[in-house]
Amino acid sequence: MESVHHVSTSSKILFGKVRKIVPPMLEKFHKGQLGRVAVIGGCVDYTGAPYFSAMASAKLGCDMSHVLCERSAAPVVKSYSPNLMVHPILPSVDTVKDPKSIDAPSLASPIISMLSRLHALVIGPGLGRDEVTLKVVAEVIKEARTQSIPFVLDADGLLIVTEHPDLVKGYKQCILTPNVVEFGRLAKALGIKVASQADIAKNEQDGDKINKETEACEQLSKALGGVTIIQKGSHDVISNGAASIISDIRGGLKRSGGQGDTLTGSLGTMLAWRAAYHARMWDSDEKDNDKEAENKDDVRAELEDENKRMSPATTLLLAAWAGSAITRECSRRAFEAKGRSMQASDLTEEVHGSFLRLIGEPEASKTHL
Numbered sequence: 001m002e003s004v005h006h007v008s009t010s011s012k013i014l015f016g017k018v019r020k021i022v023p024p025m026l027e028k029f030h031k032g033q034l035g036r037v038a039v040i041g042g043c044v045d046y047t048g049a050p051y052f053s054a055m056a057s058a059k060l061g062c063d064m065s066h067v068l069c070e071r072s073a074a075p076v077v078k079s080y081s082p083n084l085m086v087h088p089i090l091p092s093v094d095t096v097k098d099p100k101s102i103d104a105p106s107l108a109s110p111i112i113s114m115l116s117r118l119h120a121l122v123i124g125p126g127l128g129r130d131e132v133t134l135k136v137v138a139e140v141i142k143e144a145r146t147q148s149i150p151f152v153l154d155a156d157g158l159l160i161v162t163e164h165p166d167l168v169k170g171y172k173q174c175i176l177t178p179n180v181v182e183f184g185r186l187a188k189a190l191g192i193k194v195a196s197q198a199d200i201a202k203n204e205q206d207g208d209k210i211n212k213e214t215e216a217c218e219q220l221s222k223a224l225g226g227v228t229i230i231q232k233g234s235h236d237v238i239s240n241g242a243a244s245i246i247s248d249i250r251g252g253l254k255r256s257g258g259q260g261d262t263l264t265g266s267l268g269t270m271l272a273w274r275a276a277y278h279a280r281m282w283d284s285d286e287k288d289n290d291k292e293a294e295n296k297d298d299v300r301a302e303l304e305d306e307n308k309r310m311s312p313a314t315t316l317l318l319a320a321w322a323g324s325a326i327t328r329e330c331s332r333r334a335f336e337a338k339g340r341s342m343q344a345s346d347l348t349e350e351v352h353g354s355f356l357r358l359i360g361e362p363e364a365s366k367t368h369l
C-alpha cells in the first residue's frame, strides 16, 4: 500500500538505538535525575491501574514515582506500596462544595504547582469519569503543554481528548495509547472513517491487515496534528502521521485487564529518559545532528546510523516502541510462568528482566556494576 509510511528497521537495530537514550548509571547523578514521573489517576472505582502504571515506571528505573489521585483512592494505593508517593489532590464531585459551578483552574492549582518538578506525566490510568475530575485534568493538560512537559494519555484521559481534541492537537511531546475501543471513539470524534478491527481481521490477509491498521493510525495522528499514537492490539501500531513503526515483539496469550498500565508506566520513564538524552545529561558517542526528522526516510536514517544523534521526532517514536516492546515481553514472561492465571501484577515483576533482556545496560553503566 503506497499510502502508509512504515519504517521497517529491525528490532535489533532499534534496541541498539533505545540503549542510546537510556541514561547510564553514574556516580555523579543525584536523586531525581533518572526520572521524576507522576501518574494522574485513581478514583473510588479503580486503584489498581495507577499502581501498576507507577510501579512499572519505578521498576523500569525512574527515581521518583508519584501518584496524584482522588481522595478516596489514596490510602488504598499507599497500602499497595510504600515506594510510591501518593497525593490525594484530584478533586471529584464528592470533594467539592458545588460540582455544578467549579473553578477548574483553581482546583487544578495544587497539581499544576508540582509540574515544574516533573519530567513526565501519565494521565488516565483508573482516572474514572467523574465530571469534576475530568474538568480539572483538562486544566492540567493545558498547563503541562504550556510548560512543554511530555505526557502519556490513556484510558479515561483519552476521553478528555475525545471531547476536546484541541487540548493535544499539534503537541509533539505526547503519546496516546488507545485500545481498539478507545481508538474507535477517537476516530469517530475526529470524523475519521476507519474499518473496524473485526472487519479488517475478517477481510484482509496479515500484511494487508497491518497496512490497513497503519493507515487508520496515520490518519488519526494527522487529524490530531502529528500527535504520536500507539494503537494497541495483536501488534501495536505506532505513528506520528508521517512515519509509523510496528511493535510485534511476542506477548502472552492471557488478556487480563491492566496490562495497558505496564505500558503507560514504562512510557512515562522512557519519556523522562528521552528528556535527559536531549538535555545531554551524559556524554554520548553520537555525532551532532541539528535536523528534525520530518518524514519516514529521515526517521529511518537516524535510527539506522549507530553514530548519529536522533532528533526529538525520532526519539518520541522510539520511546513509544520501546515501551510497547517491554510491555509485550513482560506479558510473554509472565504468561510463561503463570499461564491462564496470569494477572496484571505478574507483569510488574517482569519489568526489570524484560529491560535487561531486550535493551540491557548502556556501556557506561557496566563499568560501575
Ligand SMILES: NC(=O)C1=CN([C@@H]2O[C@H](COP(=O)(O)OP(=O)(O)OC[C@H]3O[C@@H](n4cnc5c(N)ncnc54)[C@H](O)[C@@H]3O)[C@@H](O)[C@H]2O)[C@@H](O)CC1
Binding pocket: 045, 046, 047, 048, 049, 050, 124, 125, 126, 127, 128, 155, 156, 179, 180, 181, 182, 257, 258, 260, 261
Ligand atoms: N485494576 C484496575 O484498576 C484496572 C483499571 N482499569 C481502568 O478501567 C477503566 C475502564 O477501562 P476499559 O479498558 O475497561 O475501558 P472501557 O470502559 O472503555 O471498555 C472497553 C471495553 O472494550 C473491550 N475491549 C478491549 N479490547 C477489545 C478488543 N480488542 N476487541 C473488542 N473489545 C475489546 C473491553 O473488554 C472493555 O469492556 C479505566 O479507567 C482503566 O484505567 C483497566 O485499566 C483495567 C485494570
Ligand SMILES: Nc1ncnc2c1ncn2[C@@H]1O[C@H](COP(=O)(O)OP(=O)(O)OP(=O)(O)O)[C@@H](O)[C@H]1O
Binding pocket: 155, 178, 179, 180, 232, 233, 234, 235, 236, 250, 251, 252, 255, 256, 257, 258, 259, 260, 261, 263, 324, 327, 328, 331
Ligand atoms: N492480541 C494480542 N497479542 C499480544 N499482545 C496484545 C494483544 N492485545 C493486546 N496486547 C498487548 O497488551 C497491552 C495492553 O493492550 P490492551 O489492548 O489490552 O489495552 P487495554 O485494553 O487498554 O488494557 P487495560 O486493561 O490495561 O486497560 C499492549 O501492550 C498490547 O501490545
Ligand SMILES: [Mg+2]
Binding pocket: 154, 155, 179, 260
Ligand atoms: Mg486501558
